[in-house]
Amino acid sequence: MLQTLSYVLKKANKNNYAVGAFNINNLEILQAVINAAELEQSPVIIQTSEGALNYAGMDELGTLVHLAAKKTKLPVVFHLDHGKNYDLVVKAIKSGYYTSVMFDGSSLPYKENIRLTKKIVNLAHKKNISVEAELGAIAGIEDFVSVKEKDAHLTNPEQAIEFVEKTGCDALAIAIGTSHGAYKYKSASKLDFKRLQQIKESVKLPIVLHGASGIPANIKKICIKYGCDIKKAKGVSDANIKKAVKLGVNKINIDSDLRLAFDAGVRKFLKENPSEIDPRKILNPAKELITKVVRQKMQMLGCSNKG
Ligand code: G3H
Ligand code: 13P
Ligand code: ZN
Numbered sequence: 001m002l003q004t005l006s007y008v009l010k011k012a013n014k015n016n017y018a019v020g021a022f023n024i025n026n027l028e029i030l031q032a033v034i035n036a037a038e039l040e041q042s043p044v045i046i047q048t049s050e051g052a053l054n055y056a057g058m059d060e061l062g063t064l065v066h067l068a069a070k071k072t073k074l075p076v077v078f079h080l081d082h083g084k085n086y087d088l089v090v091k092a093i094k095s096g097y098y099t100s101v102m103f104d105g106s107s108l109p110y111k112e113n114i115r116l117t118k119k120i121v122n123l124a125h126k127k128n129i130s131v132e133a134e135l136g137a138i139a140g141i142e143d144f145v146s147v148k149e150k151d152a153h154l155t156n157p158e159q160a161i162e163f164v165e166k167t168g169c170d171a172l173a174i175a176i177g178t179s180h181g182a183y184k185y186k187s188a189s190k191l192d193f194k195r196l197q198q199i200k201e202s203v204k205l206p207i208v209l210h211g212a213s214g215i216p217a218n219i220k221k222i223c224i225k226y227g228c229d230i231k232k233a234k235g236v237s238d239a240n241i242k243k244a245v246k247l248g249v250n251k252i253n254i255d256s257d258l259r260l261a262f263d264a265g266v267r268k269f270l271k272e273n274p275s276e277i278d279p280r281k282i283l284n285p286a287k288e289l290i291t292k293v294v295r296q297k298m299q300m301l302g303c304s305n306k307g
Contacts, residue, residue, distance in 0.1 A: 017245065103133055216296070
């Protein structure tokens with residue numbers, strides 16, 4: 001059943017686990033994620049980016065997610081990911097599909113981020129829709145050459161207190177050294193745990209970690225074996241994600257790992273079955289691999305059997 005982000009994350013925050021938020025772009029990815037949630041009896045956050053909406057349509061994806069949510073007793077949050085465009089976030093709120101939206105004002109001047117986030121919070125809360133907001137720039141920790149530069153980009157704990165108070169957001173996405181995509185680190189994965197701890201201690205709110213894909217070695221191996229050029233891809237280690245959850249992260253955003261699993265499944269199947277042309281057969285192994293990856297994430301985050 002559909003639930004708000006606030007409902008799902010309040011429980012996660014109280015019981016110190018995280019819920020996986022998975023990006024979907026089509027029916028197959030949605031089916032694979034929902035199947036994993038059923039198998040793990042886990043709450044799940046299904047999210048769509050602006051790119052997903054341009055690709056498949058808000059009505060189309062919204063209808064699919066509502067149908068899937070209706071068929072399960074598990075809590076399903078339908079969330080707009082990275083709403084950078086104010087009008088798109090308003091459209092999502094008014095659409096009746098979303099139970100949660102992210103207003104991503106992280107690239108705006110601080111005061112403007114507060115002003116627009118607050119406006120979105122007022123609109124969304126009237127409709128019982130939750131709001132995730134973002135403070136700090138999600139960028140690879142290896143990109144910062146000095147402490148000063150790092151402090152200028154990563155989330156400032158002092159500012160976070162004021163930001164949460166002034167905006168009234170339900171969850172806060174923070175920058176502690178993760179980045180989007182498959183190429184996050186050149187050497188060992190690294191997060192600013194001290195910063196996370198300071199933020200959590202002061203804001204107490206559910207904390208969101210973007211750019212949390214791990215680039216699982218077994219999936220990467222299949223991709224490479226069947227021709228995908230991703231040798232240098234590197235994600236956040238499971239140990240680092242577990243530590244982040246322990247320190248108070250309650251929502252973990254995963255997209256790249258699902259892309260990788262999809263790619264591995266399709267490439268392997270086509271290579272081994274060169275005469276197959278039925279899309280249903282071609283996409284089935286991809287769905288199975290995504291389900292496998294999502295199940296592993298749920299187990300790791302501690303949200304299995306919390307549905
Ligand atoms: O945070 C970004 C997500 O991975 C969505 O990516 O904008 O290519 O759909 P996208
Ligand atoms: P990844 O690229 O690490 O999967 O991050 C996805 C994300 O943050 C979606 O908002
Ligand atoms: Zn993100």
